[in-house]
Amino acid sequence: MGALVGLGVGIGLMLVWSAFALPRPTRDRGARRTSDLLIRAGLAEVSASGFVLLCVACAAAAGLVVQVVSRTAPVAVVFALAAGYLPLAVVAGRARQRQRELAEVWPEAVDNLASAVRAGMSLPDALAALGTRGPEPLQPAFDQFALDYQVTGRFGECLDRLKDRLADPVGDRVVEGLRIAREVGGGELGRLLRNLSGYLRDEARTRSELESRQSWTVNGARLAVAAPWLVLLMMSFQPEVIQRYGSTTGVFVLGFGAATCLVAYRLMVRFGRLPVERRILS
Numbered sequence: 001m002g003a004l005v006g007l008g009v010g011i012g013l014m015l016v017w018s019a020f021a022l023p024r025p026t027r028d029r030g031a032r033r034t035s036d037l038l039i040r041a042g043l044a045e046v047s048a049s050g051f052v053l054l055c056v057a058c059a060a061a062a063g064l065v066v067q068v069v070s071r072t073a074p075v076a077v078v079f080a081l082a083a084g085y086l087p088l089a090v091v092a093g094r095a096r097q098r099q100r101e102l103a104e105v106w107p108e109a110v111d112n113l114a115s116a117v118r119a120g121m122s123l124p125d126a127l128a129a130l131g132t133r134g135p136e137p138l139q140p141a142f143d144q145f146a147l148d149y150q151v152t153g154r155f156g157e158c159l160d161r162l163k164d165r166l167a168d169p170v171g172d173r174v175v176e177g178l179r180i181a182r183e184v185g186g187g188e189l190g191r192l193l194r195n196l197s198g199y200l201r202d203e204a205r206t207r208s209e210l211e212s213r214q215s216w217t218v219n220g221a222r223l224a225v226a227a228p229w230l231v232l233l234m235m236s237f238q239p240e241v242i243q244r245y246g247s248t249t250g251v252f253v254l255g256f257g258a259a260t261c262l263v264a265y266r267l268m269v270r271f272g273r274l275p276v277e278r279r280i281l282s
Helices: 002-021 029-040 048-070 073-118 123-133 136-152 155-166 169-184 189-235 239-246 248-272
Strands: none
Touching: 029 048, 029 073, 048 073, 048 239, 073 123, 073 136, 073 169, 073 189, 073 239, 073 248, 123 136, 123 155, 123 169, 136 155, 155 169, 169 189, 189 239, 189 248, 239 248
């Protein structure tokens, strides 16, 4: 009995010591955010560290080239920062484009699900069938769902993996609706899918009309921000002119101009772009 009590006390003391002495695992929010962005852009095979290295390589290459041409370090630093941000801007734009594409094809996918359920197919089989006869942008994700369900037979876990592959707010709503319909049961699944299809189609049409009307604001913001830096890049081929930015006053002008362009661009984009739907069910 004494040995058992001693063992329990020893384990308790060890747990208390480990809570204070051992390092706690920290979650890198930046890496998680980068990984989510890559998944939304359809680049799940690219790691967050590899993407960061790409940004660093672009920044170093652009800075070196501009430094050789202009021989002015502040100008090279400005263009190095812009080049380092360029891959992030491209991936973010691709993620937004992919989200718009998926929003357009989701109504067709839900219609196919409703038809399959009406024909007597089970819900897992109907989802698996979208891997072959569903909309092309969604086929790889549903094809992998079919493989997962064939291997595990666990519908809930396969839906969770499907959500991770899609990384789409509309997909989250569809998947959670199907999960509830599967758990609750009943004969209202067909009506639910038809109503969901109509709602998604109306939402996509409305958002497309608003984006087409407000796209000129975003394009104007990009042009207004890029124009002075393109002029500065052209001036880099004139060493006697561009070297003036190597002075203290020149550095202040570059810094003030960069800050002003950044703030103005963010404000114009915020005013002109529609709110981005977030994944609240992920």
